[in-house]
Amino acid sequence: MHPTEMLTRRLRVDNHLTNDEATALRSLPLEIKTLPADTYLVLEGDRPNHSCLIIKGFASRSKVATNGKRQILSFHIPGDIPDLQSLFLKTMDHDLVTMSPATVGYIAHSALERLIGTHPAIARALWRETLIDAAIFREWIVNMGVRPAAARMAHLLAELRQRMAAVGLSNGEEFEFPVTQSELGEALGLSTVRVNRVLQAFRAGRVLDLQKNFVTIENYEKVVEASGFDDSYLHLARNPPSS
Amino acid sequence: MHPTEMLTRRLRVDNHLTNDEATALRSLPLEIKTLPADTYLVLEGDRPNHSCLIIKGFASRSKVATNGKRQILSFHIPGDIPDLQSLFLKTMDHDLVTMSPATVGYIAHSALERLIGTHPAIARALWRETLIDAAIFREWIVNMGVRPAAARMAHLLAELRQRMAAVGLSNGEEFEFPVTQSELGEALGLSTVRVNRVLQAFRAGRVLDLQKNFVTIENYEKVVEASGFDDSYLHLARNPPSS
DNA sequence: CGATTTGTTGACTAATATCAAACTGTGTGG
DNA sequence: CCACACAGTTTGATATTAGTCAACAAATCG
Numbered sequence: 001m002h003p004t005e006m007l008t009r010r011l012r013v014d015n016h017l018t019n020d021e022a023t024a025l026r027s028l029p030l031e032i033k034t035l036p037a038d039t040y041l042v043l044e045g046d047r048p049n050h051s052c053l054i055i056k057g058f059a060s061r062s063k064v065a066t067n068g069k070r071q072i073l074s075f076h077i078p079g080d081i082p083d084l085q086s087l088f089l090k091t092m093d094h095d096l097v098t099m100s101p102a103t104v105g106y107i108a109h110s111a112l113e114r115l116i117g118t119h120p121a122i123a124r125a126l127w128r129e130t131l132i133d134a135a136i137f138r139e140w141i142v143n144m145g146v147r148p149a150a151a152r153m154a155h156l157l158a159e160l161r162q163r164m165a166a167v168g169l170s171n172g173e174e175f176e177f178p179v180t181q182s183e184l185g186e187a188l189g190l191s192t193v194r195v196n197r198v199l200q201a202f203r204a205g206r207v208l209d210l211q212k213n214f215v216t217i218e219n220y221e222k223v224v225e226a227s228g229f230d231d232s233y234l235h236l237a238r239n240p241p242s243s
Numbered sequence: 244m245h246p247t248e249m250l251t252r253r254l255r256v257d258n259h260l261t262n263d264e265a266t267a268l269r270s271l272p273l274e275i276k277t278l279p280a281d282t283y284l285v286l287e288g289d290r291p292n293h294s295c296l297i298i299k300g301f302a303s304r305s306k307v308a309t310n311g312k313r314q315i316l317s318f319h320i321p322g323d324i325p326d327l328q329s330l331f332l333k334t335m336d337h338d339l340v341t342m343s344p345a346t347v348g349y350i351a352h353s354a355l356e357r358l359i360g361t362h363p364a365i366a367r368a369l370w371r372e373t374l375i376d377a378a379i380f381r382e383w384i385v386n387m388g389v390r391p392a393a394a395r396m397a398h399l400l401a402e403l404r405q406r407m408a409a410v411g412l413s414n415g416e417e418f419e420f421p422v423t424q425s426e427l428g429e430a431l432g433l434s435t436v437r438v439n440r441v442l443q444a445f446r447a448g449r450v451l452d453l454q455k456n457f458v459t460i461e462n463y464e465k466v467v468e469a470s471g472f473d474d475s476y477l478h479l480a481r482n483p484p485s486s
Numbered sequence: 487c488g489a490t491t492t493g494t495t496g497a498c499t500a501a502t503a504t505c506a507a508a509c510t511g512t513g514t515g516g
Numbered sequence: 517c518c519a520c521a522c523a524g525t526t527t528g529a530t531a532t533t534a535g536t537c538a539a540c541a542a543a544t545c546g
Contacts, residue, residue: 063381066471069389073381085378088371093378093476117363127370128331134373135328135336137380138306138316144387145432146312149502180524189388191503196526228309233336392534423492434535439494455543 003055003105006079006167011125013237021119030105041096042083050106054080057102058178063094072187079167084130087112100178132235139233144189150198152188154227157215162231178213246298246348249322249410254368256480264362273348284339285326293349297323300345301421306337315430322410327373330355343421375478382476387432393441395431397470405474421456
């Protein structure tokens with residue numbers, strides 16, 4: 001599979017790209033790198049001249065508050081360009097880190113500029129991706145604001161299930177998720193101890209399981225019920241993309 | 244002052260718009276309405292064919308979770324287009340409501356499409372605005388995730404001070420903010436009672452005061468210290484815009 | 487002016503954090 | 517192959533933060 005394949009497919013979900021445009025996307029010059037886990041791709045304060053396409057593996061964005069606590073802002077999966085915003089917001093306001101061994105394609109901003117300058121439809125599609133990114137942040141705020149620990153956890157994993165399924169990385173029953181309980185805590189604003197206890201409760205209730213970097217959704221109905229999850233904010237295709 | 248003035252000024256902050264482009268912005272057809280407080284401009288699920296420019300007054304975006312609790316996602320001030328994203332994300336995933344009597348300019352999506360189609364620099368500037376919107380959401384997540392009640396409150400008001408000052412609606416010492424304590428609670432994920440107690444503590448400590456829809460920053464140093472506030476995520480101009 | 491919303495207070499409860507220790511697995515060097 | 521180190525998970529006890537409830541006061545509105 002071509003490295004931009006997942007991205008192209010996703011951009012086509014709601015945008016009618018011509019074959020010419022799809023070709024332009026595919027011929028975007030990528031510097032492909034294979035990186036170990038916990039590699040910082042960009043740091044807060046950096047002024048990068050490229051953005052990163054996740055081709056394989058996982059990444060997360062995070063920010064360290066002045067009280068020393070780290071907040072994870074989002075998790076990223078293949079097909080995502082987590083730092084696309086650095087094309088227009090020159091100074092990074094957060095970090096981007098790999099969570100697992102990952103293959104990443106660096107896309108020079110100059111190349112992106114050229115692409116969106118010559119192909120307005122691609123510009124629209126990429127803009128739309130950044131808007132979905134924001135929609136996910138909004139729901140994350142709701143999650144932190146109004147839901148207790150267990151619901152928050154279930155919501156996060158439900159979202160990830162949908163996003164993974166949308167790029168063909170989950171059948172809806174299980175998917176890879178290389179995260180420690182402590183990282184989950186940093187994402188959800190919970191202590192490690194609480195994360196552990198919530199996970200145990202879900203295990204006991206045959207709702208879901210998270211072990212050895214794999215999530216198993218044992219009962220999606222229960223996950224939805226526990227979290228009040230509704231995936232419309234993900235703005236996914238109504239019909240799953242045909243391969 | 245022309246209704247699009249604040250918007251134009253803001254878009255010029257980091258984007259070099261020609262006079263021609265500035266004129267195009269100013270001649271954007273606006274349907275201007277004066278609305279009472281608590282008017283829903285758009286509702287979750289709507290598929291609007293226009294976006295709203297806030298010309299005067301305040302608005303907020305919010306979402307009601309399945310458990311019935313409402314989360315306020317953001318506050319909006321003159322010069323903002325809170326629902327610009329509806330141009331590309333056709334179905335609203337949250338509500339937009341006025342918080343005070345407000346003057347709003349409805350901009351037809353068709354007009355926006357024309358504008359960005361003919362003026363790429365404006366498209367870039369608007370795209371950038373939506374990216375700042377997302378940056379603010381990210382910081383909001385940090386706020387909810389890692390900061391205790393008082394710091395959270397102080398951070399929110401510090402942000403608002405900076406944004407209000409950036410459009411000339413605050414001298415840095417005080418600004419209008421027509422919000423109830425209960426709404427503040429919905430924004431910060433706190434109960435009304437806690438909001439009340441935090442505000443009293445700030446009053447007692449001569450840090451800040453919020454009364455009768457006005458915020459007074461009595462000691463900005465202390466506000467920053469209490470919240471760990473750093474405004475770089477707002478991506479404001481390094482030099483304040485000259486009038 | 488009464489009615490309703492908003493702000494304030496105290497007593498009590500619930501959720502979650504913190505701390506400290508033990509346990510499990512996994513990889514590494516001797 | 518074992519011993520050890522290390523990272524991650526699990527557990528129990530305790531502390532802290534914030535929520536809930538209920539009443540009342542103050543402000544606002546028609």
